[in-house]
Amino acid sequence: MAEVTSGHDDPISSRSRIIAAAARLTCADGWSKVTMGRLAQEAGVSRQTVYNAVGSREDLAEAMVLTESAQFIFTIVEGFEKHPEDLLPAIHEALENTLVLAEGNALLRAVVSATHGADTELLPLLTTHSESLLGTLMVVVQDRVDRYEIDLEPERITAVIDIVVRSVLSHVMQPTATPRETAASITWLVARVLGRTEELAAFRA
Structure with a gap:
């Protein structure tokens, strides 16, 4: 003690x-x-x-969620900052590092276990703040992506970001492959959308 x-x-x-x-x-x-x-x-x-x-205890739950979320946001930003000149490697770095962090995050695993009946009281940590977390991640990623030259209409860029962020959150909660494989698959899809077909081979899972 x-x-x-x-x-x-x-x-x-x-x-x-x-x-x-x-x-x-x-x-x-x-x-x-x-x-x-x-x-x-x-x-x-x-x-x-x-x-x-x-x-209150509810306030404590919120504080834990926000504290853990900050770690993920920092990891995303760090991934983009390592590749300031090229969007695709930046996306891949941010995705893979985020998924690796999620894989080794004990609190996240405890939260996820609630969805399988291990501790139903923990479920509000996922549901109560999911929309605000999604919105925060969207803003952070949009801010980073806007620093690159992209040949797409702004509304299309926002739509792609929304799809990518939602997909990553899904894999964070229920991974179906390794972080590297998932990051490669999502980056491959982004490369297709951007028309950078000559680089697709580099991002095949």
Whole structure:
């Protein structure tokens, strides 16, 4: 059990520590076993500090989702930044790295298990914020894609981004192939849409 800190602990530090502790407990025992009292012990703070830092249990669930989402967004941005001159390798890098991150993300696996009856209380973590997460990812990807010269109408570009983001989220939740294979398949489809047929062979799964 972590040592309980004083009431003068930095609120930002306490919040981060509490969210991290909640994720650990969720991964270990399931969301239904995460109580505010147990969380306070795990994070080394008082119960009142938990409530002050994250609010209700529902607020805590939202904070965990947003924290994990930030990691995925950073990974997507990083993939594009590695290939500032060429969109297709940028897409492939962002997709593969995101899927690799999802594959090794223990909290995400715990959340996904809810859909198979392992912990039904965890299901709201997926459903309540799915639309806002989708919207955020759309904005992030659109911002990156707009930096490349693409011979398509803006509305067509937005439609392609929507399809790609939804497809990736589907594979994050229920992977059907390796991250590299999935990234290659999706990038291959984008190459077809962009008319870059000479590069298709490089992105065959």
